[in-house]
Amino acid sequence: xxxxxxEAGGTKFIASVGDEQIRIIDTLTxxxxxPEETMKxxxxxxxxxxxxxxxxxxxxxxxxxxxxxxxxxxxxxxxPFWKDFNFVGSLKxxxxxxxxxxxxxxxxxxxxxxxxxxxxxxxxxYLTVGTGIGGGFINQGRMLNAYSHxxxxxxxxxxxxxxMYVGNCPFHKDCLEGMxxxxxxxxxxxxxxxxxxxxxxxxxxxxxxxxQALVSYTLVxxxxxxxxxxxxxxxxQIFQLIRQQFGQLLNDYVAVLDLERYIxxxxxxxxxxxxxxxxxxxxxxxx
Amino acid sequence: xxxxxxEAGGTKFIASVGDEQIRIIDTLTxxxxxPEETMKxxxxxxxxxxxxxxxxxxxxxxxxxxxxxxxxxxxxxxxPFWKDFNFVGSLKxxxxxxxxxxxxxxxxxxxxxxxxxxxxxxxxxYLTVGTGIGGGFINQGRMLNAYSHxxxxxxxxxxxxxxMYVGNCPFHKDCLEGMxxxxxxxxxxxxxxxxxxxxxxxxxxxxxxxxQALVSYTLVxxxxxxxxxxxxxxxxQIFQLIRQQFGQLLNDYVAVLDLERYIxxxxxxxxxxxxxxxxxxxxxxxx
Ligand SMILES: Nc1ncnc2c1ncn2[C@@H]1O[C@H](COP(=O)(O)OP(=O)(O)O)[C@@H](O)[C@H]1O
Ligand SMILES: Nc1ncnc2c1ncn2[C@@H]1O[C@H](COP(=O)(O)OP(=O)(O)O)[C@@H](O)[C@H]1O
Ligand SMILES: [Zn+2]
Ligand SMILES: [Zn+2]
Numbered sequence: 050x051x052x053x054x055x056e057a058g059g060t061k062f063i064a065s066v067g068d069e070q071i072r073i074i075d076t077l078t079x080x081x082x083x084p085e086e087t088m089k090x091x092x093x094x095x096x097x098x099x100x101x102x103x104x105x106x107x108x109x110x111x112x113x114x115x116x117x118x119x120x121x122x123x124x125x126x127x128x129p130f131w132k133d134f135n136f137v138g139s140l141k142x143x144x145x146x147x148x149x150x151x152x153x154x155x156x157x158x159x160x161x162x163x164x165x166x167x168x169x170x171x172x173x174x175y176l177t178v179g180t181g182i183g184g185g186f187i188n189q190g191r192m193l194n195a196y197s198h199x200x201x202x203x204x205x206x207x208x209x210x211x212x213m214y215v216g217n218c219p220f221h222k223d224c225l226e227g228m229x230x231x232x233x234x235x236x237x238x239x240x241x242x243x244x245x246x247x248x249x250x251x252x253x254x255x256x257x258x259x260x261q262a263l264v265s266y267t268l269v270x271x272x273x274x275x276x277x278x279x280x281x282x283x284x285x286q287i288f289q290l291i292r293q294q295f296g297q298l299l300n301d302y303v304a305v306l307d308l309e310r311y312i313x314x315x316x317x318x319x320x321x322x323x324x325x326x327x328x329x330x331x332x333x334x335x336x
Numbered sequence: 337x338x339x340x341x342x343e344a345g346g347t348k349f350i351a352s353v354g355d356e357q358i359r360i361i362d363t364l365t366x367x368x369x370x371p372e373e374t375m376k377x378x379x380x381x382x383x384x385x386x387x388x389x390x391x392x393x394x395x396x397x398x399x400x401x402x403x404x405x406x407x408x409x410x411x412x413x414x415x416p417f418w419k420d421f422n423f424v425g426s427l428k429x430x431x432x433x434x435x436x437x438x439x440x441x442x443x444x445x446x447x448x449x450x451x452x453x454x455x456x457x458x459x460x461x462y463l464t465v466g467t468g469i470g471g472g473f474i475n476q477g478r479m480l481n482a483y484s485h486x487x488x489x490x491x492x493x494x495x496x497x498x499x500m501y502v503g504n505c506p507f508h509k510d511c512l513e514g515m516x517x518x519x520x521x522x523x524x525x526x527x528x529x530x531x532x533x534x535x536x537x538x539x540x541x542x543x544x545x546x547x548q549a550l551v552s553y554t555l556v557x558x559x560x561x562x563x564x565x566x567x568x569x570x571x572x573q574i575f576q577l578i579r580q581q582f583g584q585l586l587n588d589y590v591a592v593l594d595l596e597r598y599i600x601x602x603x604x605x606x607x608x609x610x611x612x613x614x615x616x617x618x619x620x621x622x623x
Contacts, residue, residue: 110590125591172482184556188482195459195475196560200590204552207494220589265491269471269556273483302507303397303487304412 050334053100053144054326055091056153057081057107057136059128059180063323064091066098071164071327074098083130084139092143102333103140104149104326106156109183111136113151113194121150149329151185155192156325157278157315158185163328165316167274174272175321176201178259179279182226186270193270202226206261209254212237229258231280242281255281256290263291263312264298267305274306278315288314337621340387340431341613342378343440344368344394344423346415346467350610351378353385358451358614361385370417371426379430389620390427391436391613393443396470398423400438400481408437436616438472442479443612444565444602445472450615452603454561461559462608463488465546466566469513473557480557489513493548496541499524516545518567529568542568543577550578550599551585554592561593565602575601 050069055062058081065076077094079087095103110126112119121137137150151159158175167173167187176184182202186193193199203224214237218227227233234242238251245251263275281287292308305311317324337356342349345368352363364381366374382390397413399406408424424437438446445462454460459475469489473480480486490511501524505514514520521529525538532538550562568574579595592598604611 186482186556188480193475193480193557195473195558197558197591199556199558201556203555203589205494205548205585207492220587221585261492265552266556268490269473269486269488269553270480271482271484271486298492298508300507302490304484 050101050331051098052327052330053095053098053103054323054330055103055105055107056156056322056326057105058153058322059108062087062091064094065323065327066095066100067327069331071324071331073323076323081128081131084134084136088139092140095144100144100146102147102149102330103144104156104328104330104333105136105140106151106153106322106326106329107136109152109198110200111150111152111198113198114196121148147330147333149326149333151192151194151329152183152198153322154183155185155187155194155198156329157317157321158187158276158325159192159328160317160321160325161276161278161315162187162190164324165321166276166313168316170273172271172273174266174270174275176262176266176275176277177279178229178277178281179231182230182279184266186272188270188272201262201266202230204262204265206258209257212254225258225262229255229262229281234281242284246284252284252287252290255284256287256294259287260291260294260298263295267299268303271303274310275312276315277312278321282314285314288312337389337618338385338387339614339617340382340385340390341610341617342390342392342394343443343609343613344392345440345609346395349374349378351381352610352614353382353387354614356618358611358618360610363610368415368418371421371423375426379427382431387431387433389434389436389617390431391443391615391617391620392423392427393438393440393609393613393616394423396439396485397487398437398439398485400485401483408435434617434620436613436620438479438481438616439470439485440609441470442472442474442481442485443616444604444608445474445563445612446479446615447604447608447612448563448565448602449474449477451611452608453563453600455603457560459558459560461553461557461562463549463553463562463564464566465516465564465568466518469517469566471553473553473559475557475559488549488553489517491549491552493545496544499541512545512549516542516549516568521568529571533571539571539574539577542571543574543581546574547578547581547585550582554586555590558590561597562599563602564599565608569601572601575599 503510
């Protein structure tokens with residue numbers, strides 16, 4: 050069984066070919082320019098193999114509703130050229146194989162659920178905190194998608210009384226993404242996150258916002274585990290700060306596992322997206 | 337087919353017997369005192385019929401995890417006598433029939449989804465705003481339960497800058513329930529909700545809090561429809577206020593149906609809980 054996986058991000062696409070054991074055979078990285086330009090080398094790359102199924106995790110918003118006329122499309126993205134791109138359709142014209150289609154965060158979350166730090170649980174919330182903030186929820190092997198996929202990065206949160214930063218979300222100004230994404234950290238403190246590692250107050254405030262959001266997700270979704278990924282979460286000291294503030298805010302209102310186990314970093318590092326694509330491709334063949 | 341349904345509330349239990357068309361044959365109401373005292377007349381009532389299945393929607397928190405040793409129990413409720421009551425077990429000793437077991441809000445939400453104002457949709461968030469605030473989410477016919485059932489009434493929200501009320505949640509003070517439940521309205525304004533019908537500022541503020549919560553639920557769950565029930569929502573003027581503030585807050589970030597259709601009152605009035613119990617009992621027999 051030869052599986053193909055695409056992690057379609059806003060700055061680059063990663064395409065990999067692997068086997069049914071999810072061992073990577075080959076990988077290609079292409080910058081995200083225009084749909085035809087970006088897809089062409091990927092299609093040529095996949096054509097070298099006899100592919101049985103493809104799994105795609107894409108930046109969004111995307112249409113994941115199988116009954117919709119625009120299923121498989123990137124929909125209302127502000128990214129030039131990509132709005133209304135028929136992603137699955139463009140693959141289908143070249144590969145007559147099952148194609149799994151979901152968001153980048155759903156794919157990464159699924160990988161963490163099956164093989165990463167949520168392995169062995171029944172449900173997992175995956176949140177990435179990077180250029181944007183996005184999340185996916187997997188419950189008993191199924192990704193949560195209803196009218197559409199979650200957009201949980203834009204949760205409304207309480208500002209810290211001493212925080213004067215206005216927030217940079219173009220839709221909501223001071224939503225979670227507007228206050229706690231990588232670019233928000235950079236604009237508030239005047240330096241990139243990686244350069245702020247020693248500044249305790251930076252991560253204390255970041256934890257203040259993330260802990261609030263995790264309490265809300267916990268109350269609504271009741272995951273067995275929460276996995277946090279993305280560039281900002283490379284500051285490992287933040288995990289303890291989040292757990293502390295989370296514990297205070299939740300105040301034992303609902304039962305969760307002890308917080309060391311409940312709130313964890315990624316287990317698959319930057320490979321979660323690609324591995325998720327393989328797993329979802331394999332699932333298309335075996336379900 | 338004879339179906340039994342129990343709506344187990346904090347002040348009273350309603351027990352009904354009905355047929356497979358969900359037509360109610362007979363109903364009994366019993367005050368919520370102690371488990372044995374409350375259950376005894378209900379068991380005698382059901383024993384008059386040849387019951388094929390029972391559906392229970394109970395106040396919580398309850399254990400809904402079928403693999404758990406305490407499945408079917410009311411768990412950590414502060415309500416005297418009811419903590420650790422084996423609800424399903426106590427029914428099983430009298431009735432050797434399938435028993436559906438869920439929260440009161442899940443049952444009511446399921447009824448709205450199948451027969452009420454969310455009929456014909458694929459997913460529905462149901463929120464009750466009464467003595468407490470609680471919610472349930474149904475997606476493609478399945479109720480969302482992961483590590484446990486949702487407790488979404490305690491969402492953290494932003495206080496209104498002019499609102500001096502401290503909030504009455506014993507766990508979080510000014511969470512949604514602490515600021516917007518019936519008792520919170522009464523304590524803030526000094527009168528019961530029903531006596532405040534003419535005071536515009538009461539419902540404008542109430543809508544301010546509920547709209548925030550609905551935005552968060554929308555981003556996390558992406559329901560096709562939201563149904564609002566409970567005593568507070570009998571103030572029908574509040575729906576337009578919620579829709580207005582919801583629209584401003586969400587700012588078209590994600591697609592929802594037009595707000596008249598998206599945010600609606602209950603279709604089954606006070607019967608949603610009992611009807612949900614019947615529907616879930618019937619589902620046990622037919623699935
Ligand atoms: N080690 C780090 N410490 C703090 N912030 C980081 C670190 N690495 C990346 N970031 C920040 O995370 C953001 C990028 O997130 P990342 O998840 O790597 O990519 P993307 O979200 O674009 O896929 C940037 O704002 C960057 O400044
Ligand atoms: N018509 C009404 N207008 C405003 N508030 C009401 C109305 N009816 C009931 N309430 C309030 O709703 C709460 C009771 O909620 P309800 O859903 O009826 O019961 P419960 O939540 O206890 O099952 C009380 O705080 C009550 O004051
Ligand atoms: Zn936003
Ligand atoms: Zn609370």
